[in-house]
Amino acid sequence: MTNPTRRHFLAAGTAALAFPRPSLAQSSPKVVVIGGGFGGATAARALHVGGLDVTLVEANPTYVSCPHSNEVIAGLQPMTAQRFGYDGLARAGIPVVHASAIGINPAGRRVTLAGGDTLPYDRLILSPGIELRFDAIPGYDEAAAELMPHAWKAGTQTELLKRQLDAMPEGGTVVLSVPGNPYRCPPGPYERASLIAHVLKTRKKRAKLIVLDAKDTFSKQKLFQSAWAALYPDQLEYVPLASGGQISAVEPGTMTVRTDFSDYKADVACIIPPQRAGRIAATAGVADRSGWCPIDPVTFESKLVPGIHVIGDAAIAGAMPKSAFSANAQAKVCAQAVIDLLAGRAPQEPKLINTCYSLVAPGYGISVAGVYHPANGVLADIEGAGGTSPLDAPASLREQEALYAADWYRTITQQVFG
């Protein structure tokens, strides 16, 4: 019995040879997931359903969702709609450890938590989201973000930007700066611009929004710009890279946003800085010099450190955007690959879907979708699939997509945290 089994196990391929764990003497392989957002919480659930001994490590007792937080800023949704606890995962039988992971020993396969406890793993999944680069824009550090919020990690920053916008006088100027690629939620800054413009149009006479962009092209561009021309011609001014949109410095004391060509005085300044993978990725050694994490497109295993998988915004996922939908889809594929690898079985080539809705005004939604597969070592778009909502569409379709956006949010958060 033992010998044929062993032979089969070894014959399963190099994956089985390269990763001799778990020991067959153990009762159940252990998987640790670090990061309890859309990616990590989904992965933990999928691994648990798949019968693995999984522990979710998340520093915060409450998750604050970035998707739909632009609606909070615009006063269209209460902040309570962004907050989710981990009781749902606990009820499902998944141990959730609320502690910061501060160290990873890939050779010994252990995670060290703040406080000194360690967790052994057979495989580790990192879903650490992003870290904002406070070293990227001269003048823009953590203290500056208290005056010029990024609101790109939802929470107190979201509420701060909302308060500033609410308090801004009529005729005021809002400056929103957008980083170059890659960053979390490619269409997010433009949804934010749209909804801030909606606030100005409905509540702030003569106020203006200046969008300073470090690039010339962006997600759903034609749809956004067509909507801006129709809805916000008097509120929103878009300055692309080619027109001097890249900011070179900020001066929080005087509320000045600088480019190489102009100084912009702002009443409210929202600065979305460049980003990198969440800190634990660098600690684990899975981030490359770009600050993001190269992964195998079939298993999401790090190309730098064996036994560690990276999903969600932190991963370099080729054509897949850094979105909650992507993180959720990647988590399920990664969890299945981990289950397969730990069972000595070759993971199958996956396909993944992404769908992202943006709201340009209440009742006016637009979307982009994509289908992806591994090709030449990366996740690539499947040609002929995906794309955006039609540029010419009746108001009824925009209304339907706004409804779908709300339903998607309710569905995904229920699935992940409920």
Add this chain to the structure above:
Amino acid sequence: MRHAALFLIVMAGTALPVSAADLRPPPGASSCSGCHGDGAAMAVIDGRPEAEIAAAMAEYRSGTRPASVMTRIAKGFSDEESRAIAVYLANRKAQ
């Protein structure tokens, strides 16, 4: 129970994978629940008849059935892949 089942899979190596592999979502299938869930306009598709799901995907792909997003997504899958997804979803319990 789960642990026992997994133990069997691990112990059996490749002896079991025929049935175990059948439980695996075919390419693309695990993404569907990103939208399709209880109470959403994008209705639950787990547990729906296989023929219904496969036909819907084929019609979205050909454009004979209108949709806002599914027409774009269905084009990323062949008939064979769609049928595999339909079999998988039809055999899942509605949640």
